[in-house]
Amino acid sequence: MLSLRRGVLLAVQRQHCRYFSGSQNNWNARKGLVLGVYNEGKEGSTFQLTEATAAFDRALSGKLTELLKISGPPLTKGKNRIFYGVHEDFPCVAVVGLGKNNEGVCGTEYWDTCKENIRAAVSAGCRLLQDHEVSHVEVDGCGDAQSAAEGAVLGLFQYDDLKTKKKPRVTTQPHRSADVAGWEKGILYGEGQNLARLLMEAPANYITPTVFAETIEQKLSPYADRVTVHKRPQGWIEEQNMGAFLSVSKGSEEPPVFLELHYNGCPDHTHTPLLLVGKGITFDSGGISLKPSSGMDAMRADMGGAATVCASIVTAAALKLPINIIGLAPLCENMPSGKANKPGDVVRAKNGKTIQVDNTDAEGRLILADALCYAHSFNPRAIVNAATLTGAMDVALGSAATGVFTNSDWLWNELHKASVMTGDRVWRMPLFQHYTRQVTDSQLADLNNVGKYSRSGGACTAAAFLREFVTSPHWAHLDIAGVMSNKDEVPYLRKGMSGRPTRTLVEFAARLANQS
Numbered sequence: 001m002l003s004l005r006r007g008v009l010l011a012v013q014r015q016h017c018r019y020f021s022g023s024q025n026n027w028n029a030r031k032g033l034v035l036g037v038y039n040e041g042k043e044g045s046t047f048q049l050t051e052a053t054a055a056f057d058r059a060l061s062g063k064l065t066e067l068l069k070i071s072g073p074p075l076t077k078g079k080n081r082i083f084y085g086v087h088e089d090f091p092c093v094a095v096v097g098l099g100k101n102n103e104g105v106c107g108t109e110y111w112d113t114c115k116e117n118i119r120a121a122v123s124a125g126c127r128l129l130q131d132h133e134v135s136h137v138e139v140d141g142c143g144d145a146q147s148a149a150e151g152a153v154l155g156l157f158q159y160d161d162l163k164t165k166k167k168p169r170v171t172t173q174p175h176r177s178a179d180v181a182g183w184e185k186g187i188l189y190g191e192g193q194n195l196a197r198l199l200m201e202a203p204a205n206y207i208t209p210t211v212f213a214e215t216i217e218q219k220l221s222p223y224a225d226r227v228t229v230h231k232r233p234q235g236w237i238e239e240q241n242m243g244a245f246l247s248v249s250k251g252s253e254e255p256p257v258f259l260e261l262h263y264n265g266c267p268d269h270t271h272t273p274l275l276l277v278g279k280g281i282t283f284d285s286g287g288i289s290l291k292p293s294s295g296m297d298a299m300r301a302d303m304g305g306a307a308t309v310c311a312s313i314v315t316a317a318a319l320k321l322p323i324n325i326i327g328l329a330p331l332c333e334n335m336p337s338g339k340a341n342k343p344g345d346v347v348r349a350k351n352g353k354t355i356q357v358d359n360t361d362a363e364g365r366l367i368l369a370d371a372l373c374y375a376h377s378f379n380p381r382a383i384v385n386a387a388t389l390t391g392a393m394d395v396a397l398g399s400a401a402t403g404v405f406t407n408s409d410w411l412w413n414e415l416h417k418a419s420v421m422t423g424d425r426v427w428r429m430p431l432f433q434h435y436t437r438q439v440t441d442s443q444l445a446d447l448n449n450v451g452k453y454s455r456s457g458g459a460c461t462a463a464a465f466l467r468e469f470v471t472s473p474h475w476a477h478l479d480i481a482g483v484m485s486n487k488d489e490v491p492y493l494r495k496g497m498s499g500r501p502t503r504t505l506v507e508f509a510a511r512l513a514n515q516s
């Protein structure tokens, strides 16, 4: 086990190291360049070069423009082309289509189309060069260096730590006069999301509750001056009377951990903290209400809430955001065993409320109930929890957006504005009494962990259940089950666990930091 653990920690370090040393023969030292072009007119009939592309073209006396015209159809949005040998410093140049210039925020898509186009185009360009064994890539900032950096870092990520044959590593840097501060910020945003992707994608026998906590502790170690990490053991969880959390964890041989992170970016202690809470089920078998075996492997990512929340805090620390954040992650497995919860069992949460566990697969709300109770003890400015909570959320919105259930219009607005910037969208969902009535009607206890009409409105009854453990006027529950994984919907993420919505959480925290 120890060597497994060390392996995971090393993998995390490797993924996030931007510059690699080692033997540099001519082949693996090959340098590439990603350049953007905008398209106007019908089917991109006319094109416009970005500043960097125009400068490159001038240095080649207009040769690039000429090549673009004769080498094939116009480079419309999403299309790209590779040129060899046009410049002695860059053996491979990838030119990528950015679509229209200055499109801005779209009133129906609720994202910034230009930013999304840049992320997608730069990601595709970097991957194309990676496939051509280019080891170092300079990237055109395309007028928005943060989005370009996000596209590069997110696009190149691939979890292949456990494969013998790995994708060649690629390092990146901004080309010429790109906005370096924006670029650096984009790198940190992208790396934050990649940390969440790594934790979610890695198998459950590698990322146990203990290894998860150790990995986050290690990632936060450079910021020891403003971060404290508590890895609360089972004894502490018992002292806290977290009976709902313990009822889930006791079905597994792996010990639970309650991870508690304090990021103090704001020395003024009068600033009340933002509380981020994440569901940390490192594997969800369903317990005695066992899931079907087909697709069960995806439940290694059922700690996506904990992963995105903790990765956001790592990123907030790296960005030195002037804000105080407390992160809480109840971590355990949901397994069937002789000690596991049985349908009909009644458990008692930290606030004294009793819960009838009619379905042991509705375990996320049980562990979050106790974490939410504990979150209130920190006098929070706001509580935001993230959880891969219900399959019903995926049925409702698919992977288009995270569902947000909130009692606060202010919190909704802040999360929404943040998501328009990041392109990792949120969409508001209802918290009607209608749903509350369906979870407060229980034969044996105060609450039932499944709604009375189990299949109808499953994401909404789950949110109504969580609300029974909230008194804060500013609380939001993010159901991220639908955005947990990516097939090909988000063009700048390869297939696999998505790490969404880490960048939206970071942007939200950054906005909050600016307000205080």
Ligand code: BES
Binding pocket: 284, 286, 302, 359, 361, 362, 363, 364, 388, 389, 390, 391, 392, 394, 450, 451, 454, 458, 481, 482, 484
């Ligand atoms: N972790 C699952 C939800 C999930 C499903 C996340 C698919 C990502 C993809 C959760 O613990 C669960 O099993 N929920 C049940 C609740 C039901 C028993 C009321 C579900 O959604 O089926």
Ligand code: MG
Binding pocket: 284, 286, 334, 360, 361, 362, 363, 364
């Ligand atoms: Mg479950």
Ligand code: ZN
Binding pocket: 281, 284, 302, 361, 363, 364, 388, 389
């Ligand atoms: Zn689950």
